[in-house]
Every structure is written in structure tokens, then in C-alpha cells.
Amino acid sequence: MERLSLESIRSEIQKADDHEQLRRFRDQLHEEFEGRLLLSHSIEWNRELNQVHDLFISKAVELARQKVKSEGGGDAPLPFAFVLFGSGGRGEQTLWSDQDNGIIYADPDNAETEAAAPAYFERLAGSISGILLQLGYPPCTGGVICTNAKWRNSWSGYRSMLYEWLEEPHWEHVRYLLIFADIRPVYGDEALVNRLLEEMNGYVRRNPAMLQHMLQNTLHHKISLGVFGQLIRERYGEDAGGVDIKYGAYIPIVNGIRLLAVDAGLKVSSTEARINGLKEGGFVEEEIANDWLEAICIALKLRSMTPYQMEEGRYTSRGKLSSDALTKERISELKLCLRIGNELQKYVKKSVHKEMEKG
Template sequence: MELSLEMIRSEIQRAGDYKQLRGIRDQLHEEFEGRLLLSTSIEWNRELNQVHDLLIEKAVGLGQEKVRQEGGGDPPVPFAFVLFGSGGRGEQTLWSDQDNGLIYGVPANFQIEEQAIVYFKLLAEAVSELLMQLGYPPCTGGVICTNEKWRKPLNGYRSMLHEWMQDPHWEHIRYLLILADMRTVFGDKGLVTAVLDEFFDYVRKHPIMLEHMLHNTLHHKISLGLFGQLIKERYGEDAGGVDIKYGAYIPIVSGIRLLAVEAGVKASSTEERILGLMKTGFVEEEIAQDWLEALSIALKLRSFTPFQLEEGHYTSRGKLSADGLTKERISELKLCLRIGNDLQKYVKKSVHKEIEKG
């Protein structure tokens, strides 16, 4: 019997601790693996990410409960628990890691500020620990709520944002692009809206920012050779396979993200960004449909890459193995990569045109 989202939601809400939640997550992992072959990948991805959201929301609720029981009290100011990366875009695979942060309201005085620093540090540690117990490994790049950089009051986020924008070297632009995918999964959505509005507003007034972001956006090249052949892994355990994550998926979602920033489309998922670009007339429908098709193939093939359980965490190297490259998948992948190639050229042209105008 296929579980409906409502049934999944009530199961997750009823769970009293991480052990019950972990049991649900493992069960759903199998359930969704089986569904992958039967549904369209964008729809499957959407449903899977609603489940990830429910698990993460529950973990934040349990984290608050833990802090309260240990004498840490309640949040002294409103806050938002946010996701970045594929979580922010609503495109997590079955085995995504933790890419998250915490924004809280500006405390009214020094005393509340001190309370907030202590409270949200405790909450971040509790939630991150719970998510690890649920099989989400911490982000290797340190984009995680336990890192002070990503756990700040709203004014802290604002000044960090301006620091990056006024000194747009490679690393700062990388952070800006991480921030552009930010989405609230629990708490006060207004805090995230405030940060993103400021970001979009700054780019609109300083279109040269698009040029800086373009370099980072085109950093990962599509895995297609000059003569239309697949660029395969040459060494190691993935030899003969293809890097779906960095050779197809990341170049496509990064290109669409930059176009969305340029057009002022504030959606966070790649699908919604493409639809937004189409609705505003920024891109022709035919091209947008091609992008949706490429996204759909990239999401599907990314979900077929082998994963493993390491110390209880779900992980994957994002490579489609040589024996996973069936004839059908090769032709789908080549189509996806050709569209991805055209998309990267389109982005470059579009940004240069915008800068000349600006």
C-alpha cells in the first residue's frame, strides 16, 4: 500500500523521540526508492522533499523540547530554521546532508541578546544532533546551524550580506549564492524574506554583481566532450561512471538560479524558478520547457546514483556507476547535457546583456 503524504505527516507528528523518527525515515527511504521508477522525477522529488521538511520540522520541535527540559527555557525572540543548498531548493535526494542555518529576531536589549546567543546555540546543537541521529550527516563545508556564521540575528545576517556584496571575491560570492537558495522550514518566514529582499534589491541596483556571480556559476562544466561524448570518471571506484551531481545537476540549477536573481524571481526551487522566468516573459516557453526536461532527467539520474550507509548516515558520491549507464540512460543523459550546455551559453549572454544595459 502506498502511503499518502497525510499518513506520513501524522506518523511523523506522532513520533515521540528520535528512535521512532529514525524508524520512519528508514521506512520512507525504502518506500521512495520503490516509487522512483513509477512517477515523474519532478513530482517524486517534490513529494520526497515534503517528507524531508516534515522530518526536519519535527527535529526542530523536539530540539526545542530538549532545550526546555534541560532548563534552557523558550526562544527569547522569534526565529527561522532555514535550509540552504538542495534543501533550500527543495531538491534533496534520499541521502542529502545537513545544509542549514538559523536566523532570529533582533533582540530589544543587551540582556535579551545574551539570552538569545545562549538559547540558539543550545537549540542548534540539539537539532543538529537529532538530524545526525536521523541519518543526515553534517555539511562538510560547515554550512550548518552549529557554525556561528550561519546562526545570527537578522541584523547580523544583513551586515554579513553587505560585507560579501561590497567585497565580491570568490569565497564571498560563493556564500551569496548559498544564501540565494535559503528557505524557511520552521518558524518566522519574514526573517528570510527580509534578507532575500535586501539581496535582490542590491543586485538590481548594482548589476555588476551578476558578472561576479557568473564566474562562480559557470565554474562546474557540463560533462559533455567537444564531439558530444560523455566525459567519464577515469580513476577509482567510480571509473567509467559519470559525475551526475557536478557534471549535470549543479551546472543546471546554478545557471537557473543566476537567471532568477537577474530577473528578480524570488522562488527557491529550480522548477519554480523556471516557471517564474517563463511567466514573466524573461524566457520563451519552448526554452523553459527544455530546461524543465533537463532538470527532470538530472534529478532522476541523481537519484539513481549508488548510496551507502556510513556510521548510520546516508551518503552518496553523486556518480552514476558504469553499470548504471544503460543505453536508455545514456541517451537521456546526453539530451540533458546538451540542454545544460545551451543553458550555460544562454546565462552568459543574458548576464552580459544586462550589464551593458545597467
């Protein structure tokens, strides 16, 4: 397949009349981007891939709105935003990422819209999720998806939920807060999202003890590097001898940078943008920030090289790099990433403790 420009891809996606055309095009692009990976700088490759994911997801929302209307459900009674969480929110989806999403709609201003909104957005959510399934995006196994009423709510409903998590910061609530911190709108009214992020950042500024609660969750996943600098490999099953790139390298780095970004009040969501924001804002020295950028670049590339499989027509991966793929060069690269990740986790812990001493 001839390499397509982003504008050509955008045009093809916009021209599609149904999910079947979109699915055929996604499968073609999957093959093309897989071939591009080894020939591209991974950050740039990741950036372009995620722009493509955004185009598919936005088109899915448009098709869902048309479907609901054609079935007699009418138009959206209120402005709304379709948002992504997880790797989608960070703009770091792999070729096979799942659905981590939600819907935020404006507060009803009269009894009529108050009555109509929940039913309409429930119907819309079901349609969007169904189309994304047909495009090969599996549902989030943790239930962070717009068909779950928890993640489909009015602005005030989200705000109430946010404050419940902030004011009762036990493990599960803090987990939700960190999920929410990666929120990014891909369709609709961005102001609904920005106002919620301002609420969260403002609360953390006024209550820096929240950082300590967030730290425990942030350091939960350990770097896959042993005390003698050896890789910690999978011991059993079909991934035996391989390395868990997702949870042993990528997630620990993402989590550490996210907490530093929350502490700094940054409003960007990608790990790359957060590192640059920390550097440009004077929150971290340039040399250290550049090391972090190198580590996330390696982690993104190796994560995208993990094997994937099709399950019921959906792209999935276990996030493990197989032993066969661990060449001498790749092991050296991975160890560098993991050493930087180890230092990052120490840096984050020290940084939060400094904030506690101040506050």
C-alpha cells in the first residue's frame, strides 16, 4: 500500500458512509503503520498514529449520532464532549488499544432537557461503543467506557464524583483520579473538560497532601529490572522468557510523569508534552527531562512491537515483548529505558516528600 499522508487519511475517513468502510480502511492502515514503525522515530510515529485513532473515533461518534437520529432518537439535547482516558487520553494508543472513554454533557437548564438527556446519551453511548467494537476496538476490561453510567454523566455529575474521590482518597478513588487526570476530549465541547480539570488541579493546589495519596498508586507498578541490573522476565506461559513492556516499563514512566504534571498544574495529557511542560516551566532540569523523553520514546516503540492477536475481530495484545524479539541491541535499549525509569520513580518520591515538608 502506498504511504498515505495524514490529510489523505482524514479525507478517506470523512468520506466513509458506514462502519464497514471504516473497518476495511483501519485494517489497511494497521498494516501500513506496522511497516512504518521500524523506519520512523517512535515519538513521531506514535503522534501520527494517534491522530489517526482520533479521526476514526470522531467519525464513529458522528455515525452514532446519525444512527440515533435516523432511529427516531433526535439530536443531542445538550452540548457534550466525547472523551478518552488511559493511553487514548495521553495520545499514546498502540495499533491495538481498547476503548477507554466517556461522555460529559452540559447541565440541563430546564425540566425538558433534564428528562431527555440521560436516555439520549445512554442510547448514543451504546451506538458509539458498538461502532468502535465493529472497528476493532475492544471494550475496556476495567469498565472505563461510556456505556458505564459512571463515565457518562452531566458536568455537575462528574464534578460531584470528582470531589467524592478527592475528599475520600482511598486506593480505588485515587485510581479513578489518576485515570481522570489523563482525560482528553476528541469530539464536542472541550470547555466541559477544561473546567473539570481546573477543579481537580485547584483542589490539589489547596490540598497538597493529595500528592501523598497519589504517590502510593503511582509507584504501584515496579520497573522490570532486578537489583543486579538484569531484566525481570516472564517465568510461565506463552510469554515465558519475554518482558512485560506495558506494566514493567511504559506504565511506571507514565505514572511518574503524570504525578509531576499534576503537582505542577499542567493541563496537557501526553507524556511527551508533560515532560516538555515540566522542562519549560523550570520544574525539572533539562538534562533530566531529556533522559525521560528518551525513556518514553523507547517504551513507546517497544510497546508497539509487542505481538498482537485478533479476538472476535478486535485487535488485542498482552503487552509482552517475546524472548525472540529481545535481541542484544533491544535488550541494551530496554535496560537504558528501565534504568531511567528507576531513577524517575526515585525522583518522584523525593519530589512529593519535599512538597509534604513545605505544606
